[in-house]
Amino acid sequence: MADISLHTPYSAADVAAWDMETDIVIIGFGATGACAAIEAKQSGADVKLFERNSGSGGASGLSGGEIYLGGNGGTEVQRAAGFEDTTEDFAAYLKMAGGPCADDAKCDLYAQEAVNHFNWLKAQGVPYRGNYMAGKIIEPMDDTTLIWSGSEAAAPFYKSAKPAPRGHVIQHMGWGGGRPLVDILEAKARALGVDVIVDARAMALIKDADKIVGAIFRIDNKPVFVKARKGVVLATGGFVMNEEMRRKYCPDTFKINDPIGDKDDGTGINLGLSAGGDAIHMEQFFTTCPWTIPESHAKGVFVNIQGQRFINEDCYHGRVSRTAVDQPGDRVYLLLDSAHFEQPPEFARMTIAGTGNDWEEVERELEMAEGTLSRTMAFYNEHARAGRDPLFDKQKPILTPLDQGPFVALELHFQNSYFSFFTLGGLKTSTDGEVLDRAGAPIPGLFAAGRCTSGLPAWGHGYSSGMSLADCTFFGRQAGRKAAQG
Amino acid sequence: MADISLHTPYSAADVAAWDMETDIVIIGFGATGACAAIEAKQSGADVKLFERNSGSGGASGLSGGEIYLGGNGGTEVQRAAGFEDTTEDFAAYLKMAGGPCADDAKCDLYAQEAVNHFNWLKAQGVPYRGNYMAGKIIEPMDDTTLIWSGSEAAAPFYKSAKPAPRGHVIQHMGWGGGRPLVDILEAKARALGVDVIVDARAMALIKDADKIVGAIFRIDNKPVFVKARKGVVLATGGFVMNEEMRRKYCPDTFKINDPIGDKDDGTGINLGLSAGGDAIHMEQFFTTCPWTIPESHAKGVFVNIQGQRFINEDCYHGRVSRTAVDQPGDRVYLLLDSAHFEQPPEFARMTIAGTGNDWEEVERELEMAEGTLSRTMAFYNEHARAGRDPLFDKQKPILTPLDQGPFVALELHFQNSYFSFFTLGGLKTSTDGEVLDRAGAPIPGLFAAGRCTSGLPAWGHGYSSGMSLADCTFFGRQAGRKAAQG
Numbered sequence: 001m002a003d004i005s006l007h008t009p010y011s012a013a014d015v016a017a018w019d020m021e022t023d024i025v026i027i028g029f030g031a032t033g034a035c036a037a038i039e040a041k042q043s044g045a046d047v048k049l050f051e052r053n054s055g056s057g058g059a060s061g062l063s064g065g066e067i068y069l070g071g072n073g074g075t076e077v078q079r080a081a082g083f084e085d086t087t088e089d090f091a092a093y094l095k096m097a098g099g100p101c102a103d104d105a106k107c108d109l110y111a112q113e114a115v116n117h118f119n120w121l122k123a124q125g126v127p128y129r130g131n132y133m134a135g136k137i138i139e140p141m142d143d144t145t146l147i148w149s150g151s152e153a154a155a156p157f158y159k160s161a162k163p164a165p166r167g168h169v170i171q172h173m174g175w176g177g178g179r180p181l182v183d184i185l186e187a188k189a190r191a192l193g194v195d196v197i198v199d200a201r202a203m204a205l206i207k208d209a210d211k212i213v214g215a216i217f218r219i220d221n222k223p224v225f226v227k228a229r230k231g232v233v234l235a236t237g238g239f240v241m242n243e244e245m246r247r248k249y250c251p252d253t254f255k256i257n258d259p260i261g262d263k264d265d266g267t268g269i270n271l272g273l274s275a276g277g278d279a280i281h282m283e284q285f286f287t288t289c290p291w292t293i294p295e296s297h298a299k300g301v302f303v304n305i306q307g308q309r310f311i312n313e314d315c316y317h318g319r320v321s322r323t324a325v326d327q328p329g330d331r332v333y334l335l336l337d338s339a340h341f342e343q344p345p346e347f348a349r350m351t352i353a354g355t356g357n358d359w360e361e362v363e364r365e366l367e368m369a370e371g372t373l374s375r376t377m378a379f380y381n382e383h384a385r386a387g388r389d390p391l392f393d394k395q396k397p398i399l400t401p402l403d404q405g406p407f408v409a410l411e412l413h414f415q416n417s418y419f420s421f422f423t424l425g426g427l428k429t430s431t432d433g434e435v436l437d438r439a440g441a442p443i444p445g446l447f448a449a450g451r452c453t454s455g456l457p458a459w460g461h462g463y464s465s466g467m468s469l470a471d472c473t474f475f476g477r478q479a480g481r482k483a484a485q486g
Numbered sequence: 487m488a489d490i491s492l493h494t495p496y497s498a499a500d501v502a503a504w505d506m507e508t509d510i511v512i513i514g515f516g517a518t519g520a521c522a523a524i525e526a527k528q529s530g531a532d533v534k535l536f537e538r539n540s541g542s543g544g545a546s547g548l549s550g551g552e553i554y555l556g557g558n559g560g561t562e563v564q565r566a567a568g569f570e571d572t573t574e575d576f577a578a579y580l581k582m583a584g585g586p587c588a589d590d591a592k593c594d595l596y597a598q599e600a601v602n603h604f605n606w607l608k609a610q611g612v613p614y615r616g617n618y619m620a621g622k623i624i625e626p627m628d629d630t631t632l633i634w635s636g637s638e639a640a641a642p643f644y645k646s647a648k649p650a651p652r653g654h655v656i657q658h659m660g661w662g663g664g665r666p667l668v669d670i671l672e673a674k675a676r677a678l679g680v681d682v683i684v685d686a687r688a689m690a691l692i693k694d695a696d697k698i699v700g701a702i703f704r705i706d707n708k709p710v711f712v713k714a715r716k717g718v719v720l721a722t723g724g725f726v727m728n729e730e731m732r733r734k735y736c737p738d739t740f741k742i743n744d745p746i747g748d749k750d751d752g753t754g755i756n757l758g759l760s761a762g763g764d765a766i767h768m769e770q771f772f773t774t775c776p777w778t779i780p781e782s783h784a785k786g787v788f789v790n791i792q793g794q795r796f797i798n799e800d801c802y803h804g805r806v807s808r809t810a811v812d813q814p815g816d817r818v819y820l821l822l823d824s825a826h827f828e829q830p831p832e833f834a835r836m837t838i839a840g841t842g843n844d845w846e847e848v849e850r851e852l853e854m855a856e857g858t859l860s861r862t863m864a865f866y867n868e869h870a871r872a873g874r875d876p877l878f879d880k881q882k883p884i885l886t887p888l889d890q891g892p893f894v895a896l897e898l899h900f901q902n903s904y905f906s907f908f909t910l911g912g913l914k915t916s917t918d919g920e921v922l923d924r925a926g927a928p929i930p931g932l933f934a935a936g937r938c939t940s941g942l943p944a945w946g947h948g949y950s951s952g953m954s955l956a957d958c959t960f961f962g963r964q965a966g967r968k969a970a971q972g
Contacts, residue, residue: 007762007924100737248766248914251586270924276493280734283769306877308794326812328878369876371865379857390855391792392814428734438493438756 004204004216004223006270012208018227022048022195024483025215025228026235027202027268030058031178032450032472033235034185036433036480038124041192043484045230049189050200050217052263056186057179059237059261059422059451060472064139065170065177066149067473068456068466072115077146078164081132085164087111092161093152097462101281101424106456109431110474117474118168124188126181127171136298136398138290138317138465143171150464154315155393167466178469185473200224205232205271205446212275212445230486231445233479234435235472238423238451239266240285249282249425255325256287256419264422268452272427275446276437281454282425286463287325288318289412289419290348296340299400300410301380305329307363307372309380312392314399322460325414333366334410335359335377337402344410349418353411362407373409377402422468424460426453433479447483449475490690490702490709492756498694504713508534508681510969511701511714512721513688513754516544517664518936518958519721520671522919522966524610527678529970531716535675536686536703538749542672543665545723545747545908545937546958550625551656551663552635553959554942554952558601563632564650567618571650573597578647579638583948587767587910592942595917596960603960604654610674612667613657622784622884624776624803624951629657636950640801641879653952664955671959686710691718691757691932698761698931716972717931719965720921721958724909724937725752726771735768735911741811742773742905750908754938758913761932762923767940768911772949773811774804775898775905776834782826785886786896787866791815793849793858795866798878800885808946811900819852820896821845821863823888830896835904839897848893859895863888908954910946912939919965933969935961 002014024040026033029051040047051058069075071090078085091111095102110117122128132146140147149167151157170177190196203223206214214227239245242265246253253259269279292298302320304310304327311323324332333353344350354365359377366373383390384401411417426448427435433449434442449455455471457463488500510526512519515537526533537544555561557576564571577597581588596603608614618632626633635653637643656663676682689709692700700713725731728751732739739745755765778784788806790796790813797809810818819839830836840851849859869876870887897903912934913921919935920928935941941957943949 005925100740248764251767254586273924278734281737281769283767306795309792369865369869372877375861375865379855379861383855391858438759439491 006204006267007274009205009207009274010216012206012213015206015225017225019224020048021227022046023228023230024233025050025226026233027215028058028235028237029056029196030235030237030450030472031060031182031185031469032476034182034189035473035476036233036235036449037189037194038185038192039477039480040484041189041194043481045484048195048197048226050202051196051198052201054198056182057262059264060469061179061182062260062262063178063469064175064465065172065181066139066167066466066469067121068149068166068464068470069114069118069168070164070166071111074164075115075118075168077128077130077132077168080130081146083164089162090114093157094456096157096160097150097459097464097467099459099462101284101454101458103455103458105431110456110470113474121473125184128168129171132165136292136295138292139175140169141174143173145169145171149466151315151319153395155312202236202267202271205275207275210444212443228445231447231483233483234268234272234448234452235450235476236268236452237261237264238426239269240264240422242266250285250423252283253285253421255414256421257415258418258420260420260422264451268448269426272435272446272448272452275435275443277435277443278428278438279426280428281458284424284458284460285421286318286424286457286460287419287421288321289417290317290345291334291412292317293345293348294342296342297334297336297344299340299398301335301377301402303333303335303373303376305331307368307376309376309391312389312394314394316464318463319461321419324412325419330415331411331413334412335402336408336410337404338406339404340402341408347418349416350410350412352408354409356407357405359407362409366409422451424454424457426451429453431478432482433475434482445486447479449479492690492753493760495691495693495760496702498692498699501692501711503711505710506534507713508532509714509716510719511536511712512719513701514544514721514723515542515682516721516723516936516958517546517668517671517955518962520668520675521959521962522719522721522935523675523680524671524678525963525966526970527675527680529967531970534681534683534712536688537682537684538687540684542668543748545750546955547665547668548746548748549664549955550661550951551658551667552625552653552952552955553607554635554652554950554956555600555604555654556650556652557597560650561601561604561654563614563616563618563654566616567632569650575648576600579643580942582643582646583636583945583950583953585945585948587770587940587944589941589944591917596942596956599960607959611670614654615657618651622778622781624778625661626655627660629659631655631657635952637801637805639881641798688753688757691761693761696930698929714931717933717969719969720754720758720934720938721936721962722754722938723747723750724912725755726750726908728752736771736909738769739771739907741900742907743901744904744906746906746908750937754934755912758921758932758934758938761921761929763921763929764914764924765912766914767944770910770944770946771907772804772910772943772946773905773907774807775903776803776831777820777898778803779831779834780828782828783820783822783830785826785884787821787863787888789819789821789859789862791817793854793862795862795877798875798880800880802950804949805947807905810898811905816901817897817899820898821888822894822896823890824892825890826888827894833904835902836896836898838894840895842893843891845893848895852895909937910940910943912937915939917964918968919961920968931972933965935965
């Protein structure tokens, strides 16, 4: 038998016997794989879905089950809450959120199709309560549907795209809606007759001339050769759990310590590269430290170790956190007054680094030079009282003076506090989920979606909650449908 | 004839007839290719060196001809100037300069071998006057040898590595020593009998089973098949001139406008990837706006559009410039008083954005909020008078009060000012210049060095002048020697 490697496609000519055969092989049973399977099956294809774990889930199953949706005047939930959301505003926001890494074609298509996608999700059985909750929340603690989940109302985004809340959360009490979301999609896929094979780890793609025609899986400790008559869909997630890949492609993640993933070790990216695919924006990552819990903390002010503010704190908590990690040194401080301070949640591992009856005392406790933090806060408060933030254009009502002592500085330490993160870089794909080669042409028989690709959530500084599941579910569907045309 | 592509190795079985044959094919005739050729030839191999232009040069020929050298107690030039430079200090600096992207093995080997490398360069005929010039200069205007060319004496570097000047410049009046440097290396290579073929553009590698056995060049509008019995060395430079690659792998470079390169379009990186190579740290780039000309400007203070300082301005001009490009908005300001201001050079395209009899007036002219820039400068001057920089640990004598009016703010606009840049990411190679595959194993017959690889200058924020030519010349030699063992 020839060598089997993630890094080199196995030649079809070397396959002694096919152990299984189907139209479409899907690798990975998170939301991406499930959506690809549903569409492929509904397009009339035979589908086998392989998962390394003993059941579905992946990183999607660990998520909040929130999907970023809008455009076309708004979803019914947005409209019921009084928000109109044009396709143009939605696309403009998605492109700003993608920053220098934005894939304009994906942003435009998704902005156009997201309302249809919402209706599709409901048709699969995903329940939505349909209500809206104002405020600055990471995920609803109840079963609310619609929340502000990004930087829509904050500078610079609000200037180029009319703000609307777009985070649509599955009806589910409390955090963790990702698990029931995947369960529903799994049930649908199984009901349609998708053949699910678990405990099956992908080892290599199989190539015949220029076309990907199957994959090899390790099942029961043996290589199993699976023929895919129409195509293979990679849906294996990012590479946050692969330290060697992070070291090579995304080394800034070593500043922080809490990867979120479920065996997201870059398998799909490596398989795609082995077939001649192109991995782009590999240095990009999402991170957040949940500093907006309790919600009163959302009104806090951040300073770096120089005592300088560095962002408008009314934008998305992850954008603030990602920018925090860019600051010099190994920590930043969240400043709060007694009107806003409450004990932060233990899991965030933030500590009280300084307190004082005035900001000068906090400054001394942090061993900052006189006239740094204290001056920053005097300036901030003076302007906040007038309803303005001349430095970063933070907006009311989050913009509010912090002048009721005593005062507190919470330390967000990059290594010690809870900075969760996952990778955003991956395979370059078309809007149909075709894996593109380095010259930009589709690789016959190979498709991918979700975090093994670079998609809607392309830029760490622009991420908004729900963007990754939006990308996984929508472009997973695209990939499944396109593969079925094979 | 089968398709010929940069992105897919051509099969040796499809070669109808070899047009040329040699032991080693080198692609690219900058300093890297020349050094590889010299070593390969001196190791007893037949060498053919192919260059796309009509003559040697590449990006090396556009450079200052400065090479970063030290360690082992210092080069003779360092020692004559009174600088001891241990291998440990040199290695420590190189690793800090590589930041999260550092290749420790390359740093250690180079720190150990750099003095020998200096002697080798002299033995090839590269002249050095041997004198030292103090001060903060980009390149000497005369034919001086040794200058401070990095951030050695600045925070945080000085704390972990004893500072020494390490920029060794070829004896050559004024800027532009890169051209004579390449000329000397070319003369040596030709004298040794290296066969140089110009006007030859690389089109594809040729592969036989797992080994690279040659390359295809376009010469006189025809594909020419060249057999390499021992190996192919890629020495084609980075990808700064390839906008499509920059968009995919290094999009932050679109903030700025002045690529430095000579057809550096990523050819070598693409060829290496086509053979299964691994491209790493592709988002990294060097940039500088020459703000330390005239030298009195090195004592200036930078602020971002919020009026905040963002770095100790005594570090390398490129480190300051790279950090400047990270700041919010599209510009930063260099603040000077009348004791230090002179007209900046026209080519830098910096403009006077504001003037005033005090810093408050400058602040108003820049339309910054009251108490921002003026407060930053009051704080800076107060501490500079006491010889301290509590924020960024800038060191005397560059740390000096700027309190003699009138005052000036020079604008460094990312799009309009001269921010030159080149890319640093590229193929992952061993210390012997072997191109490594994604599993970390050498690809038989394929070698690379210089800016088509990720080497000593791996991190834009840590670059120091002379690091790229150090990497090109030293690891070019390594690749040539290793290839000759083939």
